[in-house]
Amino acid sequence: MSGRYRLSMPHPPRDPAAGEPVTAVSGEPDGPDHYLVGLDLRGRRVVAVGGGSVVTRRLGALAAAGAQIEVIAIDPTPTVESFPGITLQRRAYRDGDLSGAWYALACTDDPEVNAAVVAEADRRRIFCVRADIARAGSAVTPASIRHDGLTVGVLADGDHRRSARVRNEISSALLDGDLSAVPTAPHAPGVALVGGGPGDPDLITVRGRRLLAQADVVVADRLAPAQLLAELGPTVTIIDAAKVPYGRAMAQEAINDALIEHARAGRFVVRLKGGDPYVYGRGFEELAACVAAGVPVTVVPGISSAIAAPASAGIPVTHRGITHEVIIVSGHLAPDHPDSLVDWSALGRMRGTVVLMMAVERLELFTDALIAAGRDPRTPVAIIENGSMPGQRRTDTVLAQAGRAAGDAGVRPPAIVVIGAVAGFDARTGSVGSSPA
Numbered sequence: 131m132s133g134r135y136r137l138s139m140p141h142p143p144r145d146p147a148a149g150e151p152v153t154a155v156s157g158e159p160d161g162p163d164h165y166l167v168g169l170d171l172r173g174r175r176v177v178a179v180g181g182g183s184v185v186t187r188r189l190g191a192l193a194a195a196g197a198q199i200e201v202i203a204i205d206p207t208p209t210v211e212s213f214p215g216i217t218l219q220r221r222a223y224r225d226g227d228l229s230g231a232w233y234a235l236a237c238t239d240d241p242e243v244n245a246a247v248v249a250e251a252d253r254r255r256i257f258c259v260r261a262d263i264a265r266a267g268s269a270v271t272p273a274s275i276r277h278d279g280l281t282v283g284v285l286a287d288g289d290h291r292r293s294a295r296v297r298n299e300i301s302s303a304l305l306d307g308d309l310s311a312v313p314t315a316p317h318a319p320g321v322a323l324v325g326g327g328p329g330d331p332d333l334i335t336v337r338g339r340r341l342l343a344q345a346d347v348v349v350a351d352r353l354a355p356a357q358l359l360a361e362l363g364p365t366v367t368i369i370d371a372a373k374v375p376y377g378r379a380m381a382q383e384a385i386n387d388a389l390i391e392h393a394r395a396g397r398f399v400v401r402l403k404g405g406d407p408y409v410y411g412r413g414f415e416e417l418a419a420c421v422a423a424g425v426p427v428t429v430v431p432g433i434s435s436a437i438a439a440p441a442s443a444g445i446p447v448t449h450r451g452i453t454h455e456v457i458i459v460s461g462h463l464a465p466d467h468p469d470s471l472v473d474w475s476a477l478g479r480m481r482g483t484v485v486l487m488m489a490v491e492r493l494e495l496f497t498d499a500l501i502a503a504g505r506d507p508r509t510p511v512a513i514i515e516n517g518s519m520p521g522q523r524r525t526d527t528v529l530a531q532a533g534r535a536a537g538d539a540g541v542r543p544p545a546i547v548v549i550g551a552v553a554g555f556d557a558r559t560g561s562v563g564s565s566p567a
Contacts, residue, residue: 172196180237181206190356208372234258273297294363317344317398325406325432330518331357346397353404386419439517439546444557455482461489465499478503483550494533510554
């Protein structure tokens with residue numbers, strides 16, 4: 131590969147003879163460009179001004195780096211609004227907002243506001259990225275990717291399209307295990323429904339990641355791995371289709387229309403979902419809409435959080451001699467809701483594992499229904515928040531106390547509730563739970 135770009139790794143390899151770091155990849159001699167460096171943001175305040183698609187792209191990587199993220203935005207997108215662990219202030223930027231920050235991002239659609247943010251950052255000696263005019267900021271975000279413990283960053287003298295293209299070539303080569311590999315031709319127009327997995331960006335399938343790298347448009351769910359959005363090229367259009375629990379949502383019909391409209395305009399559209407497209411993901415509704423419109427569509431299965439979140443917390447949803455069945459249940463509707471299709475009486479009589487999804491707000495209603503139908507109140511229950519992510523947390527309780535325990539612990543979505551003997555398993559000690567006596 132030629133041209134002026136640089137690659138970065140967390141720990142550069144050292145020359146065994148000299149004991150000094152050696153450059154991983156070198157190109158032509160560098161000119162007056164940016165100095166590529168990795169920042170340790172763990173526990174340090176990062177301020178993002180703006181709540182649109184640019185901030186949406188960056189939140190996943192910043193959160194993974196352990197930053198204390200504060201977003202200041204008048205009208206944040208649903209994904210930004212519901213992003214776990216950040217501080218959100220719904221207002222306009224004011225001078226002084228960067229006090230105490232280590233890093234800042236000016237990402238509004240108002241050039242004057244962005245310039246003011248950069249000016250304050252300069253006064254306070256805080257490095258600041260300016261999204262609308264990259265060279266007007268004191269820092270730029272390299273096109274980057276993480277693979278198997280390796281972080282690769284690419285700068286191309288301010289040419290974001292080129293840096294993204296080179297990054298995608300490297301990404302494709304790493305996935306293929308061949309650094310001499312080159313990317314395939316642009317993908318034909320159409321739609322791919324891609325399951326992004328439970329949250330950890332490494333848990334998307336290889337095929338899903340390849341298709342994402344070829345996308346012209348990405349329609350992303352709130353639960354889709356946010357870090358993957360940071361790997362998209364600057365020309366990729368991101369459409370926020372987040373469904374905030376009991377809050378704002380992009381109507382399903384509008385999502386279908388967006389997929390069809392962009393595909394008909396000659397673009398390759400990736401519908402990026404959390405988990406698997408067909409496990410409470412409305413994937414088949416979107417497939418049916420595309421087929422009816424004559425739009426080519428493919429489905430890429432993903433790892434469902436119903437299985438992966440318990441596994442990441444040390445819980446197998448089945449276990450020899452303990453349970454021969456597992457039922458995945460939507461908690462979207464209360465047990466007595468006229469539209470509910472769940473036979474709670476049958477669930478109460480079964481002895482196997484019940485996995486509840488989208489059930490946090492109504493958990494006590496569900497546990498009461500199970501107990502009323504015959505399930506032992508002492509049945510173990512485990513609640514896993516942010517499964518597979520750095521902020522993963524497990525709350526252990528029993529069926530009769532699950533609603534209260536969730537409230538006392540401040541459990542918030544996304545969370546998976548596991549009910550059954552396997553919920554008493556403890557991977558830390560290797561102990562195996564058992565059904566209640």
